[in-house]
Amino acid sequence: MPIVFVHGVNNRAGDEYRDNEAGRNGFLKAIVAPALGLKGKDVTIVSPYWGGDGAKFAWDMSVLPDPADSYEAFGSENDDPLATERVLELLAKSPNATGDPVELAKADFEGTVELIYASALAASSDQDQAQELAASYERAMAYATAHPKPDWLATAEESNFADLLNHHVHAGDEESFAAGGVFDQLKEGFSRLVNALPAAGTEVLGALGRRKLNATVTRFAGDAFVYLSRRGAPGSEGTIVKLVLAGLDEAIAKKTAQDNKLIVIAHSFGGEVMYDILTTFRPTLQVDCLITVGSQVGLFEEMKVYLASKDDIPKHYPDGRVPKPAGAKRWLNVFDMNDVLSYRASPVFDGVDDFEYETGYSTLQAHGGYFLRPSFYTRLAKRLKS
Amino acid sequence: MSDLTVTLNYSSTDYTPAGVAQQTPVALPLKVVDADGVVLADGVAISSEPSSITLPDFEGPPFVRLTWPSGRVQTRRAVPGAASTWTAHFDDSRISHNEWSAWAVLRLGEKSTFAEPSSENDLDIQKFDKVWLRLWKYDEGRWMPAPFAPTQAFHNRAVVQMEFQLGAACWLLQLGAARVPWHFVALPGGGPCRVLITPSESTDPRREPLKVVVTSYRRDAETLLEFLARDSLRAATSLATTGPLATRLLEEKSDDPISAIIGAYFLLRTDGWRSVPTHWFDNLFHMFPWIPDPAIIRCVIALRSGVSVGTGGVERAVADLETAWRRGLPVFAEGITLLQEAASVLRASERAPKHEVFESIERLAASEAWAGAMLSFRGARPTIPSPEKQLGSLERAMDASLRFAENQELSTMGSAVDGFTLLGDVVPNFWAKARSSSPASVPGEKTVNYERGPATRGDVEAYLQKLWEDLLRPNSEARRQVDQAGIDINRLPQRLEDAIRVEDAVGSVDIPGTAVVFLAAAPIVKKVVLDLWKFVALPQIRRRWGDSALRERKPPKTRKARSR
């Protein structure tokens, strides 16, 4: 039962892409796949990589007013720098998350648990471990909901908070004669949070967040221009389309007579690529569920830049919408009001289900944090089931 | 009393590449038991000569239990001969028919499907083509990447095998990928070496995704060590005390350090070291300064003998440990166990000087992985073993190597990214057809053999021809069945001859066989063709000609691993 993940902007080859992928895949398998009627362990996830054919910047975006966008100054020198960066980005969107994590937990236990798991997810480089973490996260949130102020919180310290959390979340498990499972991941995640929290809410971090957003928007624009000018036509597809089609074919090849569902999750610009594929490049493709996340599909149809776009829809605004692609049996579009690069789709398309992922956090979205937040997966799963 | 003669014909495991001197015979331990399992005798079966075993008086026929290093056991009833004699014969009908890889089957898992050559497994080494490999050599006190240059390489659908010629030094093969933890496997230096890599079939939670099997063509000695690594001391003792191996292991003057080391490890484990003169271990230490194992052995023997504290005995033991560490890393896993024993008792003793080597050894021991008898451990570099699982593609590995080189200012020591290669790139440079008794396999083709039954070859060909014609018609029943099975018809080859070929094949004694060959094509296309055969064509053929039409060919004693 394959899932195809089509990435969006900001994905460039190397550790960042792959580590992101491992953690994301683990959570997709553990949390989202069951909502689609799939067994996590049986799910294959194919992630075609097209970032190498996106926009290239000859001077490495030197034209940005202030190109410095490194988080190196923050975090512990012993920690994985990518993981630290992801945690700092999360905190940049969480203005209430400051100071001491234990005190934070006393004020908002559920929110702090989410942050700890997000911090652990940030360092996931092993899909199987990420899957375990995801399963643990679901239990942790159930525990936090049932115990908004657990007794042990009163005497917890930084040195034993993760130990206590892990113990109580897994209290019903088969006994093990050591703390195994996700304990090490949680311990590291908590430690990362301890190191990062002092920077949260500071102007320095805020400014860094803004610069990163600039870079993201710039890269997005670049990828859009490159794609639109080089996507090709049916029969002579451009490289990006070919790469994504190859990924879809690989996933289709893994279908069996008994298990023949194809799920596509497209993030950001990946949504536009998928829309073009479904409407022009491979209109016979059958996708059982298309999920676009932080995507601009609706916007691009407003601008009529798809090959299949028709100028006569809408005939009389605001009535008249474009039918969803015939090959997409179900289409869920996830957007976030705080994400400057995410858009609704239902005003433009018939048959699409818009879902607002409410973070309630600051406006400094770096557009890409959806898959770094464990709660995104649980909310998406809930929406898919309903 | 009676005499039992056991013969072992495992000729399919004898394949050696050109340029390699005759390898030592296969030797496997055996037990002779009665019908209740009472042990009548222990012994060894050797491929180069029959084994003769004297049996005490007993009732009923004797049975011979032959054990492979993997733990797999074969049982044969001995056949009576004239005048209180018995014979038992073991042959290689149970071993993979790819002769160039048959040698490894004895050391793959106990339930390995390779030991049932007619059973299909879904192992696919091509899925691991992005696994990166790196060869390391210990040279003048430093671990350096070495050119990855196997002298030969083979592969089939499930296995990649490489031959190396390694100089007298310590060598490590490193593997890693985005989903393969980075780890090292030691390769024995000082001569030819063969490495086989195949996806692991084990359900052991400690397994690595890929199984690596190594030989330096000392099959009998390596088999002994494989049993030792699994704490099968009875089997190891049978091998070490019987036949030509027993003599070879303890030769006074030997130009074969690897066999001598194996012998020494056996002695240490079974306490036989006490009856061997100390100078034998000293000779080993001095004659082969490029291997650490003799230094480890000498250190542990000193410690187990009791050291004289006042006269520098402890200091000498620490010095031997440090010498071992300076010489590189042990070839065999037994070496890590002994290193840890020595380091641990010395570290805990107030009488031993503190030495940084103790922590280094502890870190190595904590990072140990499993590769049978060969040393194996996890980490990014030989000098930085780590119990943490590190994962990452070739790019990440190269990046890590570059960063290390920058930190260490290693600009004068060659390119930091030398020596990397991908598993998928190993084989295209070399290609050799395996000597095999199964239908010739051409790269990319897949063949399935069937007992023919009521449907002849002509029947099957005619059916397939009609099926293909029907598939061209959009509203045909064939199209409906294909759609229902979820098969993407657009991926099927236009012509049947590009998709499937039917041949006569060798069947069992009185039933002719049919081979259905799925022709070389892109993996995606081949999958579609296989699905069409499995879910549409074969069920239809059986509906038409009966359940016994085209039964997949299996030998009488089929054993399948249970899965729950």
Add this chain to the structure above:
Amino acid sequence: MTKVYERNPLAGPGVHVLAIGVGDYPHLIDGAQKLAKMPLGLGQLSSPPLSLKAFVTWCLAPVMKAGATGLQNDQCSLATVEVLCSAKGAISVDVPGGAVELERATRANIKAAFTRWRMRVCSDDNNIGVFYFCGHGIMVADHYLLAEDFGDDDEAPWDKAFDVSNSLRAMERETKGALYFLVDACRQVSKKIALTAGAIPTSLMVVDLEKAVVRSSATLIRATGEGKLAFAPGGKVSRFTDVLLTALSGYCGIRTSGKPTWDVDGETLATAVRKLLENNNKSSQRKQVSDQQIGGTSVPLLRVTTAPMVKVEIDLLPTEKRAVAQMSLTSSKGVKFVHDGSKGVLLKDIPGGVYDVSAQAAAHEFADLSYPEEGVWPPVYELTMGPAV
């Protein structure tokens, strides 16, 4: 009270047992006292006291009732049993003199008991020493086990743990007899400790470097492989102890022609434990493996007069054909066991040996299946016949 049994007369070769079970850790999570600064994610355990009790009960069974299955060795019978237990409630063991309440397994008590046990094991060159532990464990390169009071001192957290690996190495230099160390604890590698220079727990006895290794045989069987966990169903005997006792209760043993008994030595026991655990893993989501280290010559822990049994599992595929099958095993001596496939998979305990295994369908729904001369050896035999056509 720690010594719960002593043979009368004591003189002569004997098996001396020291058994420790720790489930109550007051300074770990949910403990009754101050939580340790670094609890390592560890909490209370319900299984170790029960596992300990099961083990000790098995040891004492032949003493409590003649002929009962337990520690049986006519050449080296059970001589002493010393027990320490830390549990939330009182744990007592039935012994010949009546039930006794057990002393707590604090580090000090464990060390004192170990010293007494050592002296007993060393009293005769043909003694066998058995050390059993069930509780929390952690691994760097050596294996560390946690006493009840682990974590009571934040300044010296490792003072209340002990290095069992070096404890064995020390004992190897003290006794000429045989040693069996059975450790039912995790070997999860603590990265924090492994990658930093953490304090190292001491062993229960210092390794005297001036002494030679003199033991005849050493067997160390651990509940799990390196870096892995040991499990226990809540409120029950742990998986490892359960299969250990199964193996020891008639599911392993080797008899050599001319000898009267089936002997269980370290290698035989370790192999049986491993295979039984593997068999259990089929029905468990979390898999557990065992590990062992064996050296020296073979010195049997048990010598029993009954042949070991084999847990047989035979299936036939496809399932619908199994429903109409008659499955049978026939020994080379003609003893036959028959099973009606409509009742499911064949699950039976039978004596080991060589059997012809076959399956037939009464109404010829499939061709006969035959597997002649199958070696059915302890502890487990599995076969899936078929496919039946």
